[in-house]
Amino acid sequence: MKIAVTSQGTGIDSKIDPRFGRAAYILIIDMSDEKVEVIDNAENVNAFKGAGIQAAAKVGDCGVDALLTGFCGPNAFKTLAAAGVKVANDVSGTVQDAVDAFKNGKIVFSDDANVDGHW
Amino acid sequence: MIISVASGKGGTGKTTVATNMAVSLGAGVRLLDCDVEEPNAHLFVSPVIEQSETVFTAVPEIDKDKCTLCRKCSDICRFNVIAIAGKTILTFPELCHSCGGCIAVCPEEGAITEVGRELGLLEQGVFDAGDFVHGRMRIGEAMSPPLIKKVRERIKPDQINIIDAPPGTSCPVITAMKDTDFVLMVTEPTPFGLHDLKLAVEAVKLLGIPHGLVINRSDMGNDDVWQYARTENLPILMEIPFDRAIAEAYSRGRLMVESMPEWKGKFQELFRRIEKLSKAWENRN
Ligand code: SF4
Ligand code: SF4
Numbered sequence: 444m445k446i447a448v449t450s451q452g453t454g455i456d457s458k459i460d461p462r463f464g465r466a467a468y469i470l471i472i473d474m475s476d477e478k479v480e481v482i483d484n485a486e487n488v489n490a491f492k493g494a495g496i497q498a499a500a501k502v503g504d505c506g507v508d509a510l511l512t513g514f515c516g517p518n519a520f521k522t523l524a525a526a527g528v529k530v531a532n533d534v535s536g537t538v539q540d541a542v543d544a545f546k547n548g549k550i551v552f553s554d555d556a557n558v559d560g561h562w
Numbered sequence: 563m564i565i566s567v568a569s570g571k572g573g574t575g576k577t578t579v580a581t582n583m584a585v586s587l588g589a590g591v592r593l594l595d596c597d598v599e600e601p602n603a604h605l606f607v608s609p610v611i612e613q614s615e616t617v618f619t620a621v622p623e624i625d626k627d628k629c630t631l632c633r634k635c636s637d638i639c640r641f642n643v644i645a646i647a648g649k650t651i652l653t654f655p656e657l658c659h660s661c662g663g664c665i666a667v668c669p670e671e672g673a674i675t676e677v678g679r680e681l682g683l684l685e686q687g688v689f690d691a692g693d694f695v696h697g698r699m700r701i702g703e704a705m706s707p708p709l710i711k712k713v714r715e716r717i718k719p720d721q722i723n724i725i726d727a728p729p730g731t732s733c734p735v736i737t738a739m740k741d742t743d744f745v746l747m748v749t750e751p752t753p754f755g756l757h758d759l760k761l762a763v764e765a766v767k768l769l770g771i772p773h774g775l776v777i778n779r780s781d782m783g784n785d786d787v788w789q790y791a792r793t794e795n796l797p798i799l800m801e802i803p804f805d806r807a808i809a810e811a812y813s814r815g816r817l818m819v820e821s822m823p824e825w826k827g828k829f830q831e832l833f834r835r836i837e838k839l840s841k842a843w844e845n846r847n
C-alpha cells in the first residue's frame with residue numbers, strides 16, 4: 444500500500460505542505476518498506492487554475508490509497524475520489540509524523556473537501 | 563466611435579460618468595453595460611428591454627463508452643478541465659474556456675461533444691438617448707469575458723457607443739476596453755484610487771488606446787492624482803466635486819443631469835474633448 448503526503452521538501456523529515464494543488468512536493472511512501480518517491484510539483488505551483496485537479500490526477504496515477512495533506516479543494520477531492528484515493532485534511536507536522544500517524548490508525552479521512560475552489 | 567469608461571477599482575463613479583454622458587448627448591447613443599457581474603447602468607437610464615436571450619458557451623461532454631482514456635484531451639487542455647483519474651474521466655466544465663482543443667485532438671469519433679454552459683442573459687432595449695445593451699451573468703458563473711464579448715457584438719461603429727466597463731485591471735476589463743477608440747478613466751484622489759488608476763493606465767498603454775481622466779470627488783483626498791497625471795501626460799477631462807446632491811441622486815438611482823441640469827453641458831463638453839483627442843490620436847503620424 445502507498446500513501447501520498449504533500450511536503451515542503453524532498454526528505455521524509457520535511458514539513459508537510461498544507462496546500463495540496465500548489466504543494467512544493469508530493470512524497471509517495473510505500474508503507475511496506477517506507478521507500479520514498481518524490482514528485483516535483485513545481486509546474487502546478489504556478490498554474491493559475493485547476494492546480495488541484497492536475498495534482499490529483501498525478502497522485503491518482505501513482506496508485507496510492509490515501510493522500511494526507513492540509514487542505515484539499517472540491518475539484519481535487521472529486522478527482523481523487525474518482526481515482527479511489529482517500530483524503531485526510533488538516534494533517535500537520537513532518538511527513539514522518541504523518542506516516543507514523545497513518546500506521547497507528549490515527550488519521551481521519553474526510554467525506555468532503557474542506558476548501559472552496561480558488562477562482 | 564467607441565468609448566469605454568473604466569476605473570481601476572469599483573465605486574469611483576464609472577457608471578455615473580457613462581450614464582450621464584450618454585443621456586447628455588441626447589440621441590443616437592448606444593450604451594453598453596459590460597460590467598456583467600454587477601450591471602447597474604439600467605438602474606439610472608431605465609431602459610425598456612425589447613429583446614432578451616440566454617447566452618451559452620461550448621464545453622465538452624464525454625461519452626464514457628466511446629472514450630479510450632488516451633489522455634490526449636487532458637494533455638492539451640491548459641485549464642485542467644479534463645482529468646483522468648484511474649479508470650475514470652472527469653470534466654470540470656466551469657473551468658472551460660471553450661477553445662475547442664480537446665475536441666480537435668480526440669481520436670475517437672463522438673467521444674467528446676460540445677454542450678452548452680449557461681453564461682447569463684443578454685438584453686437589449688431603448689432608453690431616452692438611444693439603444694441600451696447589457697449582460698447579466700448567471701449567479702455561480704465564474705467567467706465573464708465570453709458574455710462581455712457577446713455584449714460587444716452589439717456595438718454599432720457608426721453610432722456613439724459608450725461602454726461601461728467592469729472595474730479592475732484583469733481579463734474582464736481588458737475584454738471590454740480592447741479595440742475601443744478611447745478609454746475614459748474615472749478615479750478619485752485617494753491613495754487607493756491612485757494605486758488602481760496606475761495599474762489601469764499601464765493596461766491601457768499596452769493596448770495602445772488614447773485615454774483621459776475624470777476625477778470624481780475631486781475636492782477630497784490629496785494632490786497626488788494631479789501630479790501623476792502631469793508626469794504621465796494624462797489629460798484631465800473633467801472634475802466632479804463631492805456634492806451631497808450628486809450622492810443623493812445616485813443613491814436614488816437618478817441621473818446627475820436630471821437633478822442638476824447644469825451638468826448636461828459639462829458632459830457634452832467632455833464628449834467633445836474625447837472626440838478631439840481620439841481624432842488627434844488617429845492623425846498622430
Ligand atoms: S474546450 Fe479548451 S478549455 Fe475547454 S476543455 Fe477543451 S481544451 Fe480545455
Ligand atoms: S481524447 Fe477522446 S478518447 Fe482520448 S481520453 Fe479524451 S475523450 Fe477519451
